[in-house]
Amino acid sequence: DTEVTQTPKHLVMGMTNKKSLKCEQHMGHRAMYWYKQKAKKPPELMFVYSYEKLSINESVPSRFSPECPNSSLLNLHLHALQPEDSALYLCASSDDTTNTEAFFGQGTRLTVV
Amino acid sequence: QQPVQSPQAVILREGEDAVINCSSSKALYSVHWYRQKHGEAPVFLMILLKGGEQKGHDKISASFNEKKQQSSLYLTASQLSYSGTYFCGRGTGANNLFFGTGTRLTVIP
Numbered sequence: 678d679t680e681v682t683q684t685p686k687h688l689v690m691g692m693t694n695k696k697s698l699k700c701e702q703h704m705g706h707r708a709m710y711w712y713k714q715k716a717k718k719p720p721e722l723m724f725v726y727s728y729e730k731l732s733i734n735e736s737v738p739s740r741f742s743p744e745c746p747n748s749s750l751l752n753l754h755l756h757a758l759q760p761e762d763s764a765l766y767l768c769a770s771s772d773d774t775t776n777t778e779a780f781f782g783q784g785t786r787l788t789v790v
Numbered sequence: 791q792q793p794v795q796s797p798q799a800v801i802l803r804e805g806e807d808a809v810i811n812c813s814s815s816k817a818l819y820s821v822h823w824y825r826q827k828h829g830e831a832p833v834f835l836m837i838l839l840k841g842g843e844q845k846g847h848d849k850i851s852a853s854f855n856e857k858k859q860q861s862s863l864y865l866t867a868s869q870l871s872y873s874g875t876y877f878c879g880r881g882t883g884a885n886n887l888f889f890g891t892g893t894r895l896t897v898i899p
Binding site: 681710717719720721722725732733735767776777778779780781782783784 | 792820822832833834839891
């Protein structure tokens with residue numbers, strides 16, 4: 678199984694809502710990532726988890742809160758988002774090294790209204 | 791932190807060749823190449839780990855000039871399936887990957 682599964686595929690939320698994005702992989706990968714991608718732009722790295730510990734936070738606002746409950750799951754908790762946070766949120770996983778490929782999920786398309 | 795790619799966009803006829811360049815102002819510990827089709831996830835193409843390394847499979851290959859902090863992706867005898875946006879990625883030696891600005895490739899019959 679070389680899939681990274683993200684749910685939901687689409688999400689519309691108000692600025693006062695709290696929601697969560699979920700990502701799951703069963704490849705035994707120990708590094709998991711959240712990226713944000715705006716239309717016609719490259720994916721921007723947000724967070725990296727390595728062995729279930731947050732190893733990198735690319736100065737992401739605190740309204741985005743990541744969580745790694747176990748080695749197969751990665752969540753992104755959303756609270757008090759702004760319309761400019763609307764984007765495609767991609768999850769990826771890889772072996773715990775930068776020298777291997779990253780497998781990406783299909784993403785969650787988030788719209789903040 | 792983001793590598794710069796050129797060209798930004800290119801249109802090819804089937805069978806033509808293309809070169810996509812990736813240039814970084816910061817050190818490149820490794821270079822990754824991905825292709826993303828519209829509405830889909832990025833898909834891994836290859837990784838280059840050492841300066842001077844060249845890799846390829848099928849008709850897509852790449853080179854890595856570590857000293858110049860540059861990499862190039864070569865697509866030969868392009869096929870319709872090659873259409874998409876190509877991203878290089880800068881590996882930093884830690885567990886992170888910064889994508890380049892992207893090159894939109896369109897192959898027409």
